[in-house]
Amino acid sequence: MMKKSVMKEVSSAQAFAAFHPEHAVFVLSVDRQGKPNGMAAAWNMKCSEEPPMIAVAVEKGANTHKLISESREFVIAVPNKALEKGLLFFGSSRGSEVDKFGETGIRTMKARHTKTPLLADATINFECVLRNAVDAGDCTLFIGRVVASYANKGKRVLMYRGRIGGKRVFEEF
Amino acid sequence: MMKKSVMKEVSSAQAFAAFHPEHAVFVLSVDRQGKPNGMAAAWNMKCSEEPPMIAVAVEKGANTHKLISESREFVIAVPNKALEKGLLFFGSSRGSEVDKFGETGIRTMKARHTKTPLLADATINFECVLRNAVDAGDCTLFIGRVVASYANKGKRVLMYRGRIGGKRVFEEF
Numbered sequence A, B: 001m002m003k004k005s006v007m008k009e010v011s012s013a014q015a016f017a018a019f020h021p022e023h024a025v026f027v028l029s030v031d032r033q034g035k036p037n038g039m040a041a042a043w044n045m046k047c048s049e050e051p052p053m054i055a056v057a058v059e060k061g062a063n064t065h066k067l068i069s070e071s072r073e074f075v076i077a078v079p080n081k082a083l084e085k086g087l088l089f090f091g092s093s094r095g096s097e098v099d100k101f102g103e104t105g106i107r108t109m110k111a112r113h114t115k116t117p118l119l120a121d122a123t124i125n126f127e128c129v130l131r132n133a134v135d136a137g138d139c140t141l142f143i144g145r146v147v148a149s150y151a152n153k154g155k156r157v158l159m160y161r162g163r164i165g166g167k168r169v170f171e172e173f
Helices: A012-018 A063-071 A081-092 A100-104 B012-018 B063-071 B081-092 B100-104
Strands: A007-010 A025-030 A036-041 A044-048 A053-059 A073-078 A124-136 A139-152 A158-164 A167-172 B007-010 B025-030 B036-041 B044-048 B053-059 B073-078 B124-136 B139-152 B158-164 B167-172
Touching: A007 A012, A012 B124, A012 B139, A025 A053, A025 A063, A025 A081, A036 A053, A036 A063, A036 A081, A036 A100, A044 B044, A044 B053, A044 B139, A053 A063, A053 A073, A053 A124, A053 B044, A053 B053, A063 A073, A063 A124, A063 A139, A073 A139, A081 A100, A081 A158, A081 A167, A124 B012, A124 B124, A124 B139, A139 B012, A139 B044, A139 B124, A139 B139, B007 B012, B025 B053, B025 B063, B025 B081, B036 B053, B036 B063, B036 B081, B036 B100, B053 B063, B053 B073, B053 B124, B063 B073, B063 B124, B063 B139, B073 B139, B081 B100, B081 B158, B081 B167
Parallel strands: none
Antiparallel strands: A007 B139, A025 A036, A025 A073, A044 A053, A053 A139, A073 A124, A124 A139, A139 B007, A158 A167, B025 B036, B025 B073, B044 B053, B053 B139, B073 B124, B124 B139, B158 B167
16 A cells, blocks of 8 residues: 655755765866865755756855865766775865875876866766856855767666764665 | 775766756646646755755746745645656646646645645645745756655655666666
8 A cells, every 4th residue: 555645844865865865076176286175065066058057055164165166176976885984084084184096095187178187986077067056055066068088898887875873874786 | 995086077967967866746826716726846955954844946938936926825736656757747748738747647635734735645745835936057056944744654754866778767775
């Protein structure tokens, strides 16, 4: 028997928690000296096929926010299970305090058009040139034109299932 | 043994195809007479917690594009397995030619703030007031302030896995 529908008003926080899984990705950027930085971001989406474009929401206080605004480029690297620990570390530490790449051993590789590197062991890398930056509450939406795409054949995509029992849970698809 | 990493440049279409699953949702809107309309959209994301906001990419030619631009409101209804056929129908037919709600038997219910209805049997409904509309290639990003959220407890979330063997594949999470 089908479960009866009982649509009830809930807080936006409860509804946001129910609205999973989502793509937790690495957002990579560089500073003026070309030093790479990275963060984890779960709010991102394709937003155009022709030309190919991707949007990512970045908190206004994040260092990545400043770097993308200045360099006008970014890379979205879609992780797999092997990058889960690195993603958590990138998402919970500050580039001004630790060398995120050194600590995690995450390997980068040169991109074709941007100074921002790719992640060598990601499943997909999207090299993006900033087209627009739009205010959206506590975040800015960075809208990037995808200027090159890369894939690691056979690797799967890690998704974020949300906090379950207080713990961040990820799963590969 | 871990699979060796071989990051290769691919077309954006190939990279977009690999970047799944995604949230295929109903985007609901109303015309000036209050007649509801709906479409399927896989490109959407949360973009702010405080205030709560959601962004959705809508093709510029879609009727929904015109209606959201005029009414400055929309509802995002997150489906479950029971709404899969309806979602496919909404995604492949035109509201000007068929009565999508009548044909699918999808039940609506009154929202609290907007004229746009909710879907009674969805897993989550987000009632949104348009805050910003931003050009992004072949789509416009509609950024909405979530003014009310609703959930149907116990129901799961349908995700779009992409085209597999030429067929659109969905799965519940």
